[in-house]
Amino acid sequence: MSQAAGLHRASLEKLHDLDAALELMYYGWRGMTLEADAYLAKQGLSRPHHRILYVVARRPDIAIGSLIEILGVSKQALNRPLNLLLERKLLISQRSPEQHRSKLLRLTGAGQRIERRASDHERKVLREAFDRVGAPGAAAWMAVMETIADNS
Amino acid sequence: MSQAAGLHRASLEKLHDLDAALELMYYGWRGMTLEADAYLAKQGLSRPHHRILYVVARRPDIAIGSLIEILGVSKQALNRPLNLLLERKLLISQRSPEQHRSKLLRLTGAGQRIERRASDHERKVLREAFDRVGAPGAAAWMAVMETIADNS
DNA sequence: ATCCTAAAGTCAATATAGTTGACATGAGAG
DNA sequence: CTCTCATGTCAACTATATTGACTTTAGGAT
Numbered sequence: 001m002s003q004a005a006g007l008h009r010a011s012l013e014k015l016h017d018l019d020a021a022l023e024l025m026y027y028g029w030r031g032m033t034l035e036a037d038a039y040l041a042k043q044g045l046s047r048p049h050h051r052i053l054y055v056v057a058r059r060p061d062i063a064i065g066s067l068i069e070i071l072g073v074s075k076q077a078l079n080r081p082l083n084l085l086l087e088r089k090l091l092i093s094q095r096s097p098e099q100h101r102s103k104l105l106r107l108t109g110a111g112q113r114i115e116r117r118a119s120d121h122e123r124k125v126l127r128e129a130f131d132r133v134g135a136p137g138a139a140a141w142m143a144v145m146e147t148i149a150d151n152s
Numbered sequence: 153m154s155q156a157a158g159l160h161r162a163s164l165e166k167l168h169d170l171d172a173a174l175e176l177m178y179y180g181w182r183g184m185t186l187e188a189d190a191y192l193a194k195q196g197l198s199r200p201h202h203r204i205l206y207v208v209a210r211r212p213d214i215a216i217g218s219l220i221e222i223l224g225v226s227k228q229a230l231n232r233p234l235n236l237l238l239e240r241k242l243l244i245s246q247r248s249p250e251q252h253r254s255k256l257l258r259l260t261g262a263g264q265r266i267e268r269r270a271s272d273h274e275r276k277v278l279r280e281a282f283d284r285v286g287a288p289g290a291a292a293w294m295a296v297m298e299t300i301a302d303n304s
Numbered sequence: 305a306t307c308c309t310a311a312a313g314t315c316a317a318t319a320t321a322g323t324t325g326a327c328a329t330g331a332g333a334g
Numbered sequence: 335c336t337c338t339c340a341t342g343t344c345a346a347c348t349a350t351a352t353t354g355a356c357t358t359t360a361g362g363a364t
Contacts, residue, residue, distance in 0.1 A: 010222040012210035018275040027301035058164035070162040123170040129299035137292035144293040147281035149179035
């Protein structure tokens with residue numbers, strides 16, 4: 001679902017009431033991630049790397065198995081991006097003192113910096129939009145998104 | 153960025169103010185497309201096919217070059233899903249009467265039906281969420297999403 | 305007729321992101 | 335010493351994309 005960076009929102013006939021909203025969900029996701037993806041690409045990273053960094057930042061000392069579960073991917077799919085992050089020393093892994101079976105993951109300083117900067121790009125876009133509609137509008141946005149997200 | 157169907161929203165520490173919103177964008181997109189993707193998979197189709205059907209439904213007699221532009225993909229990337237849709241007779245193509253160079257695309261009855269049903273799944277999720285917050289909340293959601301979408 | 309161009313189609317190589325299956329390693333637990 | 339759990343790795347495959355090079359199809363211009 002990746003698009004050329006400069007691609008404008010297409011203007012299509014609206015066949016149904018909610019077509020505009022449907023299209024906004026698509027372009028909204030893209031709009032939020034556009035700058036973050038460009039920043040990550042400059043670092044030689046991409047979305048899967050960011051997802052790993054994002055989760056580990058919020059769950060320091062997470063085991064690899066738990067990370068797999070949260071991301072919802074196979075361990076084989078995790079392998080490549082995770083190893084790159086370890087090689088680049090954005091993450092470190094160590095056996096836990098008690099649970100020697102598990103390896104615990106943690107961000108390094110450099111990892112924290114990249115995670116924060118990538119996520120900052122996404123939060124900046126959200127902040128500008130929320131500022132424009134004010135607190136009640138932002139709350140309504142959250143309420144709508146929660147209902148949609150919990151559709152699963 | 154696809155996830156297992158039954159995957160619950162992970163509960164992560166919020167490091168920043170807008171982390172919750174950031175995660176909602178991710179899970180919102182997934183929540184909206186979950187049932188549509190399941191329906192499409194049952195038809196042996198997937199997201200790229202739906203995107204083609206969606207656009208052609210709203211731009212009958214669109215030329216292939218314009219479709220490429222709107223979707224923002226290369227013609228090689230369009231080739232496979234487009235040919236499948238033609239083989240399955242969900243789309244028909246014909247040279248236009250005057251502009252014989254262009255091939256114009258159009259949905260067949262079967263194509264219209266599948267496009268409508270897939271999009272219905274997405275619109276249903278949106279409708280339920282909008283109903284819950286009422287018209288002002290829905291308008292706020294749209295306003296936020298427009299600002300985010302136009303970030304490009 | 306011949307040449308030029310635009311639109312579409314095709315072929316090959318590559319990248320990314322994922323899958324399943326099979327098997328190996330490292331480290332307690334009995 | 336063996337069993338099991340967590341992790342790691344190898345191979346084969348699928349899907350979705352890319353860029354580059356080339357062909358085909360059909361009109362337009364001279």
